[in-house]
Amino acid sequence: MRRSDLGEFEEVVLLTVAVLAPNAYSVSIAEELEIETGQTVSTGAVHAALQRLEQKGYVTSQLGEATSERGGRRKRIFTVTALGGRILNDVRQVRNRLWDRIVPQVTLKWN
Amino acid sequence: MKKSTNPLPDQPPRWADQLLEWFVAPHLLEYIQGDLHENFHKRVAKVGIARARREYLWAVFHCLTPFFTKRQTIKSSYSNQPSTVMLSNYLTIAFRNLWRQKAFTAINIVGLSVGLASCLLIVLYVLHELSYDSYHAHADRIYRMTMHARMDEKDINLAYSTGPSGQALLRESSGVEAVTRLRKEGAFLVKHGQDIIKEEKVAFVDSNFFSVFSLPMMKGSPKNALAEPNTVVLTKTTAQKYFGKADPIGQSLTLGNLGLFRVTGVCEDVPSNTHFHYDMFGSFESVKTGDKWLASGAYTYVRLREGHSLAQVETISRGFVSKYIAPEIKEFFGMDFTEFQKKGNRFGFQFQPITDIHLRSDLDDELEANSDAKYVYIFSVIAFFILLLACINFTNLSTAGSASRSKEVGIRKVLGSVRTQLVTQFLTESVLLTFFALVLALVLVFLLLPSFNVLSGKQFTVNDLVNGRLLMGAVVCSLVIGLLAGSYPAFVLASFKPITVLKGKLQIGGRGGWLRNALVTTQFVVSIGMIVATIVANRQIQFMQNKKVGFDREQVLVLHDTHVLGAKADAFKAELAKLSSVVKVASAGFLPAGHTSQNVDGVQIQDGARTATHRTKGYYIDEDYLPTLGIGLAQGRNFSKAFSTENTSVLLNEAAVRTYGFKNPIGQQISTVGDGSAGSKRTYTVVGVVKDFHFESMHQHIAPLVIFYGKDNNQLALRIQTNDIPTLLQKIEQQWKATTDNPFAYSFLNERFSKMYQSEQHISQLFAVFAGLAVLIACLGLFGLAAFTTHQRTKEIGVRKVLGSSVTGIVTLLLTDYLKLILIATLIASPIAGYTMSQWLRDFAYRIDLPWWAFALAGVLATIVAVLTVSYLAIKAALVNPVKSLKAE
Structure with a gap:
């Protein structure tokens, strides 16, 4: 697969969309990422990543419900597409294979 | 931290929101703004309002990337195809439409082609005027x-x-x-x-x-x-x-x-x-x-x-x-x-x-009479205005005509046509129309070229038009006109909302109404002004032609270059005098119209101890001159062979008597200065006073004139009395051929007199032509306006008829609107035209008063033309059966 068109941040966002399904939208994704990574993640960065993912066809979106703190504006709910899922899978398998080939002595040294 | 001026303390800054709404693409705005707001409220709870606001602002600025600002493009399935495929369809539809509305198309094309044709002719003229002497190598040096x-x-x-x-x-x-x-x-x-x-x-x-x-x-x-x-x-x-x-x-x-x-x-x-x-x-x-x-x-x-x-x-x-x-x-x-x-x-x-x-250059003794840059400016401005008026009309008529096509637009939109396609379609139509107009304009120019040559005094041929870059320019120009004039109707039509249009409601009108009225009024201002100018110029020319000039210019034949006869002149004159239809023959080198000898001398008047010198024009005439030209004597006597002292006698005209201050002119002495040398100084006695006659054009007041006795045989003047001029001319020519082998040339005094006012006649003709054009274009504009409004008022007319209004009542109702416009136009045009024409008249020493009825006449003429134009439409609208106009709800 064309591994190169999925950036690291995009990959994490895509994973988070899968994690938060069926309620993944920009704000919740950003919060989740903050909790998971311990670093601040701006909503704007997530917006951009989501839009790129949508262009590539890895996620789809539809407008969801509105809340008062959003000023009556609807959310855009993202879901991972089949293609997106396959890409995630591919990426994971490449990593797994690589992990599996690391000799145990090397990993011991890291700890 | 200090609270800002924001009225709602827990809201993000308003201006940042506005900024966001302004630049973020509409299809992204809702959820992005929602997300930012949600985040903002969460941050307020966590870190406080001030910091949340700063963060909000920061987030807004982060959205300032092409990523968010790029507008959604509609992916049309046609858009990737080469446009030639649709173009043939546009052309087909355009042809069908133009053909269906034959009258409208004809009016539109005729109006534009008249404008284009006159513009082309004027450009031809102006370019030629501007090209003088520029073809010489190093003309700039x-x-x-x-x-x-x-x-x-x-x-x-x-x-x-x-x-x-x-x-x-x-x-x-x-x-x-x-x-x-x-x-x-x-x-x-x-x-x-x-x-x-x-x-x-x-x-x-x-x-x-x-x-x-x-x-x-x-x-x-x-x-x-x-x-x-x-x-x-x-x-x-x-x-x-x-x-x-x-x-x-x-x-x-x-x-x-x-x-x-x-x-x-x-x-x-x-x-x-x-x-x-x-x-x-x-x-x-x-x-x-x-x-x-x-x-x-x-x-x-x-x-x-x-x-x-x-x-x-x-x-x-x-x-x-x-x-x-x-x-x-x-x-x-x-x-x-x-x-x-x-x-x-x-x-x-x-x-x-x-x-x-x-x-x-307007110096003395130019090689040829030069033109004036003023005329080039005036003509350029006129060309520009005619073209502008024609274009505005074109736009107006197209917009009005498009009302009937709103359904087509609705259907096209429903079937998936996008804005650009519709705009392209209507632009194609208007460009097509302008090219038709251009072709017609070229035909018009070919037909009008001979008469235009007469009017402008140039010799343009078809080659001048076809050869130069002019044709290229005309094609490019009409393409631009087509695009510009067509863009308004195109965009108006393309912006129709399919639902309202298909329901049968028209969307144009309203806002554009006053503009259309103003345009038509402007056109009538120009037309009425032109009509006034034509009337005034014509009256002045008639005045000059008919004014008593102090000599009888009818039945006077002038023979040219008679100086070649030399010594035989007297014999020739005697021969001519014998002809039955010749009343009198005089040596007439000096004549009050056309080619004439010139003489100016200083005349000294002894008034007591004081000597006054006046530069005065002089004539040299023989004793037959005054009776031949029918110039009357006011006092004293004419020259006569009976006196031997005639070489020191002199006649004055009345203006000279006034200028010299003679109370009793007969017998007074005057002396001429000559070239200053003692030999050229001579003294004369006044023997008679002739009545004032116009020896110069009416632009000047009658100046003092001194008439000396002498023979100037450059020309001969013959007072004739015959209805059969060709036979007389033949006889005279025979005489001439018998005397000399030089060419025989002649003219008539009245023709020479008319020619003096040729430039005024040209101006008057030009005014007439432009008045005609302005009226024509104004009428087309009015027709477009009337067509449009009557179409819009179809229902109103139907309702009125149902409620019992008569046809006359409705026609009057429709006409009153336009008559108001013309009344306003007359009021605006009158002072402008009055001022301009009184300036023009100021050039004449002898002139008419501004005829005030001319304004009324121009107004009435404009009204008649307007009523004729509109009444066809008004009557047609008024005669429609209300059942028809009302049922289409």
């Missing part, structure tokens, strides 16, 4: 040296310079590359074999004339052809006239009293856009040019060296006055230079770019 003087408190601006000045300039200024001179010596009777032809266009030029001016030589050497005296270069046409197909080189011609000339060259005809048009160029050496600065003259052209400024040459020419002219002052004026200057007299030279001569 060629200047004409002119002479300017002030003498006796009178400015003298001459188109020529003194004879030696050019050569002096060549000698003394390093910046001058070449100097060439031209002299005109009037008309010549040119003899070739047995033929004698009168040639008016003869010039004598330096041998380098053909290297300064780009008049290509076809035969002979451009450098040496005119190096010797008594050599002549002919133009192609003239050479053909004299020698046919034979080789003219080496042949000879006799030029009047200058003797035999050898033809040494043939050049191309002088292009029409030159400030001189000569048929023959004799060598400069053939004519005598004095070497005195104050008693010689030649048209002097100077070509500067590349990179040299005119200023340096001007400085040197200023030095000429003290260097060369001052010594001659004593000789000619009998005073020294300082005294001469003290009296306010001066001399000077000026240089005018050769390309400026035609449009910007």
